Amino acid sequence: MIVPARQFGTLVGLLALCVILWILTPYFMTVSNLLNVAEQTSINAIVAVGMTFVILSGGIDLSVGSIVALSGVVLGTSLQAGHSLAVALPLSLAAGLLCGLANGALVSWGGLPPFIVTLGTMSIARGAALLFTEGRPVSGFDPSFRVLATGRVGFVPAPVIETTMVYAAAHFVLAHTTFGRYVYAIGGNEEATRLSGVSVRFHKTMIYGVSGLMSALAAVILTARLNSAQPIAGMMYELDAIAATVIGGTSLMGGDGTLSGTLVGALIMGVLRNGLNLLGVSSFLQQIVIGAVIVVAVLIDTVLKRKNRT
Amino acid sequence: MKRTIALALTAAALSASCNRGATTGNAGTSKPTVALVLKTLNHPFFVDMRRGAQEAADRLGVTLQVQAAEREIDVEKQMQIVENMIQTGIQALCITPSGSREIVSALVKAKDAKVPIIVVDTRVDAKAAADAGVRTETFVGSDNYEGGKLAGEYLIKVTGGNARVGILEGIPGHETGDSRMHGFRDAVKGSPGITIVASQPANWERDQGFNVFQNMLQAHQDIDSVFACSDLMALGAIEAIAAAGKTGRIRVIGFDALDDAKKAIAAGTMEASVAQFPSEMGRVAVESAVKVIRGETVPPDIKVKLELVTKDNVK
Secondary structure (H helix, E strand, C coil), rough: CCCCCHHHHHHHHHHHHHHHHHHHHHCCHHHHHHHHHHHHHHHHHHHHHHHHHHHHCCCCCCHHHHHHHHHHHHHHHHHCCCCCHHHHHHHHHHHHHHHHHHHHHHCCCCCCCCCCCCCCCHHHHHHHHHHHCCCCECCCCCCCHHHHHHCCEEEEEEEHHHHHHHHHHHHHHHHHHHHHHHHHCCCCCHHHHHCCCCCEEEEEEEEHHHHHHHHHHHHHHHHHCCCEEEECCCCCCCHHHHHHHHCCCCCCCCCCCCHHCCCCHHHHHHHHHHHHHHHCHHHHHHHHHHHHHHHHHHHHHHHHHHHHHH | HHHHHHHHHHHHHHHHHHHHHHHHHHHCCCCCCCEEEEEECCCCHHHHHHHHHHHHHHHCCCCCEEEEEECCCHHHHHHHHHHHHHCCCCCEEEEECCCCCCHHHHHHHHHCCCCCCCCCCCCCHHHHHHHHCCCEEEEECCCHHHHHHHHHHHHHHHHHCCCEEEEEEEECCHHHHHHHHHHHHHHHCCCCCCEEEEEEEECCCCHCCCCCCHHHHHEEEEEEEEEECCHHHHHHHHHHHHHCCCCCCCCEEEEECCCCHHHHHHHHCCCCCCCCCCCHHHHHHHHHHHHHCCCCCCCEEEEEEEEEEEEECCC
């Protein structure tokens, strides 16, 4: 399941990128900038955890960005209504989880293609977020909540620590629990998994639930970071999360990939955006470069995989 | 083998991070750098603003770094850009906020890095900024409320105070669009013959302007005037009017006086547009930034003129 050599390739890619930027600009390789990149990457990295679960199982989740927006406004409005974080946080996580579980149920019990189901949810969750807030952002929160994004432990920004904890937990689930094994098994061969007595439907539903939950966690950090919950937040997050996952070596066919790869993939995206900003590269050119890196990374991965097989 | 290379790279990277950390503070000896962070660069308004800013920067001998998010509403990306620009040791930040309140978190980072802030075009929410202890040097922009009022007064004049109006709003909750709309509404409030039959957001976009106005026409056959809070939405509405075969029978008033809008005004498919002068905003923003860097004071509010473009004065 775990192919260290390939993950290593992605890591070498990240390091090479860092070295190139270090040569090109004096502002890149500084402690403050590297922490800055890590902080900026955290939201995409967390959304990409859920995406990795879904893609490993052979699915896709296009609704993550809209779920970020919906759980964000649930969190924001409950906080503004005077509820404590102890109430608002579970509410917002529940909103994300429910959206995910609904996706999963429609995919497994409804037998619909994940692309279609999550495309629908993408629109429904976005519309719900807009309806809920009448299109207006919900802004202004207590510093005790904002510390989740603005706080620091020592010199490390809080979102970096939160991301690390999410990855540790998700890695444990994926690598050391039966649920994790089934994620790979379903993606590898769904029919065989079903025939061996595993409730594929139940586990698939849970997998999409994980994705919804991760989007909600990302929404917590995003809301704290911007001091605002926006119904239009998280647009195109699905594409960033898919990019991080596939750059990290997870196969879109399912059954093959790792979370550490996804983390490196998310960091590659973050470092690239940061580096191009530092270099003052035109925003239009930036989009071209990022797109090219996604394609090249997956191309290298595919070529290596083919070699490994023969 | 691969592992060794990677370890070497990591070691090199780590040692570098220690070396380089100390050398970033030497700005000021060379040309000062001013950052201009725009909402987006895929809108002619901001392209013009960049042109004005660049001309001023060249003239004053400062380096101008222009960056923008891919999409106008992406506050988080704009915040990342601000964070990244701060890392490059900029001496002043000119910014057109994608969100009046949301951007404050990014401005706090600029404040902490002691980078002076010049706000352009869209105001920062005063209360949110005060709560966060953010002080901006100046605001450079047109008064959008006055612009909306200008459009409303013009509509009263040309219709003799009788019209059924549809309004295309900007993104809800954004200061620029809200001010324009309120200016317009306040101007026509005193005319009992003017009824606002529909008011819907079309999020600044041309295609949404088309769709939203098409829907409005479906619901209200008798609409005879449109006020769009931006020309892109107005241009979309003009297409929708053409598709409905009503060209020339519905007055369209827009905002921004984009080139395409001026052409439409000259061609008679559009009634008027409130002109802002984005290149002027860019110029004044950079000039103010340079003044602040030199330790000079700038007024807290710099108004850039507004003008109504109609078929009588369109160029």
